Amino acid sequence: MRKWAGRTLLAIICVGIALLVWLVFFPNHERLIRKRLTELAQLCSFPPNQPPLSALKDIQRAVSFFTPDVEIIINVPNFPVGKISGRDDLREKALAAHGFAGGLQVEFFDMAIKVAPDKKSAVATLTGKVRAGNERDFSLQELKFTLRRDGREWLVSRVETVKTM
DSSP states (O other): OHHHHHHHHHHHHHHHHHHHHHHHHSOOHHHHHHHHHHHHHHHHOBOTTOOHHHHHHHHHHHHTTEEEEEEEEEOOTTSOOEEEESHHHHHHHHHHHHHHHSOEEEEEEEEEEEEOTTSSEEEEEEEEEEEETTOSOOEEEEEEEEEEEETTEEEEEEEEEOOOO
């Protein structure tokens, strides 16, 4: 009986290790995208007195999350439609916003991710929460991210605001 229990325990441990190895080397694409977008939100957040070199490093890292031909369309009430085309334009606008904003807190939540059957593209709709500087109020905006897979990485190719009622 004791021999049987030992073999059963060993089998359970082996199955658990195999499952862990599978999850590490073959992760779920939806989970990868969710993690990537959460990391992007953290990189877009910065304190009011962030040193310039640290800001530049964060901006460079955030820009690397996008495809070279990225297109970002921002259409929010009471502001003109904003459009960013390409990584260079994104880098310039991010640097300008960094110097102007005086701190920014960005969060993404309510993520709904649909991966295409070919596993090469995906669409993520989510809610973005932004708080500028030391203000108590924050802004909420629904966003639609289109992502493309480049090797093992998921890169954002398009971001657009979603009009809500």
